[in-house]
Amino acid sequence: MEFDEVLIKRRSIRRFKQTPVEDEKLSEMIDAARFAPSGGNTQTLRYYIVRDKHAVEDIFKHTKWGANVAPRRNPVWGLSAPPVFIAVSAPRDSSPQADAGAAIQNMMLKASERGVGTCWLGSFNPGKTAETIKSAPGEKIIFLVAVGYPDESPICEDIPAGHSTKYYLDKDDVIHVPKFTVAAITKWI
């Protein structure tokens, strides 16, 4: 798929089909993540691909989703919850948040190119997640990425500087995501 199409198509997905995602596609997501840069090329991030139904449910129980569209758009277990989580871990004594952002973005773009939806989650229980997936003792879980075939089609809308950035559900149950224009966020020097 053309790069621009992938770039514009990717939106956070909060309602998933209950069909599994092929291992091949999940592996391709990590393949994309590993091509992202990392500070000093240290590549300290590790990825746990969680497909086991009980493990996914355990993790799901302790996640929080898009506050602006909650509780209406909270995924429901067995109906619209993601069939897969990818847990991103880092060494306990490190803060590779920026590296993780770049790697996760690559991962989500790749998913989008393959027709797979994602939602990057920062609100979850890292301790319980670590227990569920039995992550290595020297690691901490810093982010989750929910993965599954999308069962919604959010819409992006351009907004000028100063406009509210709150995303919202319309009467047809479609999420609208306001995004600042280039002019609103850029200064030329």
Added chain:
Amino acid sequence: MEFDEVLIKRRSIRRFKQTPVEDEKLSEMIDAARFAPSGGNTQTLRYYIVRDKHAVEDIFKHTKWGANVAPRRNPVWGLSAPPVFIAVSAPRDSSPQADAGAAIQNMMLKASERGVGTCWLGSFNPGKTAETIKSAPGEKIIFLVAVGYPDESPICEDIPAGHSTKYYLDKDDVIHVPKFTVAAITKWI
């Protein structure tokens, strides 16, 4: 360009041609950045595109480049230094490092698609950069992205778990970047 090609082609560039980068391409980089997700869709990041030669030189003086290939691959002002910096700012009281990682990754992928090279820099002088670009008082500069047409072609190499991640220059002055394989960084659950 095909998404996979862009994904794999992007490498950090530390030797730039001294030709300017078209404003259109720089604007497209910010357009890509704005499509990245942000926590709560708050979009707090701002971008300063610095093309003024004196401003670029002032910022360049206080940057540090790839430790593993320094000083041999340090860019030299007037010879191989980047003609453009993009300074990424955030509100002073915030830490949107992960958001910045995602936005910068989008930006660098877009650059790569347009034949433009980038290097994401964390080692610079944020205070002096803020002075040079006269950024808003409530903002802090969290990252720089060096931008210009590439004058080198780094090579990526797969490595297994436990291998050194140090990138290096070979006798032909080519940078080699070791990257862990998918198997080395992934666990399936």
